[in-house]
Amino acid sequence: MQFDAQWLLLALAPVFLACIGWEAWHLSRTRPRTAPNAAAADNARYTWPDTLCNAALALMHQGADKLAWLVAVPVYAYVYRHFRLVSWQPGFVAWFALFVAQDLLYYAFHRASHRVRWLWAAHVVHHSSERLNLSTAFRQSLMYPVAGMWMFWIPLALLGFTPEQVVAIVLVNLAFQFFVHTQAIGKLGWLEYVLNTPSMHRVHHARNARYIDRNFAGVLAIWDRMFGSYVEEDAREAPDYGIVKPLASCNPLKATFHEWLAMARDFARMSGWRSRAAALFAPPDWCERHDALGLAPVTAAAAHARHVVPENDTEAEFGSRNP
Structure with missing residues (x-):
């Protein structure tokens, strides 16, 4: 992977903002507040307090993330230099192996973040909004480095991937996930069996009894099906978003x-x-x-x-x- 993912994400920033603008406009036209099912309609719409909280959390997370890489990258480099098991030749095979390995490790991290309270203390931030729209993707925690998210990528260095490749694939994986935080897109047919989709991720953000702690996918949907954590979105049961004890605040520090x-x-x-x-x-x-x-x-x-x-x-x- 011979590119700087930091520049890729910078280039995608206008795309993310454009998508948020389109979604806000689309929802204002298609899901008015006066709809018969107003409560269901409203949890997709944008509000200034929620959206500004998401933006503040994103900025706080980005600052913490930059500092975390200063610690994590030397660790990856040390493992890569002294303990790597494979030396890859540049090309598609190496890229595909890196992509699949990181996506599996993301699944492990994500599932652990719902089952280990220390990790959940950071991840709960992402689930604490009772709305779900594209801006929710920005709702991240500055405490991920403290919780230890970066340690889940150490096996990639052990498998013979350079620190630059590790950082790049992690950022690309997270960039993809921006697009699944929406209620404006329905089910996507056969893609539901292959990729993490908006429908699949709506289940993940729901606190309904049958949906809670399901669908931990990053990019590939196969891990949830393989490890028994997949649940399909049911049209008869709309997702209810948020955490069981509502945060009831748009204060990013809280x-x-x-x-x-x-x-x-x-x-x-x-x-x-x-x-x-x-x-x-x-x-x-x-x-x-x-x-x-x-x-x-x-x-x-x-x-x-x-x-x-x-x-x-x-x-x-x-x-x-x-x-």
Whole structure:
């Protein structure tokens, strides 16, 4: 991959803004506030508080990301120089291997971000809006470097890809995902079996019981089907966006830090190192399930959340939208 992805993303910035402008115009014409199902229509529309919050979060994330690469790139370089398993010849085969490997690692990162509270504390920012439109793609956390997102790409250096290639493919993967954050595009036929699509990603952002913690794809849809996390969007059940306990704020600082503060409080109230470690690294709803067993007081909000967020596949696979 012989190009600088930073320049690619800079070139795409006007495209992203143009797409947001088109979507806002399109939604204002096709989904008016006076529609019979006004609530469903409104969660696609743009509002200034939500959109400005998304923009502020994007700027904060970009600043943190640039600093994170200063730490991550030397780590990738060290692993590449001393431990790489393969030396690739430039060409399509190397690019395809890099693309598939990174997309699989993104799936692993994304799924872990819903199952490990430390990672969820950063990722919850992206899910905290009760709207879904293209500007939601900008809703990212400056805490991703602290959570450890960059560590998920170390295996790419081990597989013989240079730090420049690692950074490039990560940014390209994230750029693709901008286009799936929309309600203006329906299902895309056979592409639903191959790529992450708007329909597939609407499910991922929903907090409905049957949709929650599903569809973790970056670019390729195959991983969700292979690993049992795929759910199809059902026309009979419109996605309800957001997290189980609504943030109820467009303050970017609150969006960024509310789960870190909640996690710190839970850590402080737990007794014993096992419980404290679980408060940080167990699934996001572990503390409430811990309370439900009578090991700590059960609050009304916790009791309500246990009824709102049922199990999906297994006892462990539920409830990550609960900050």
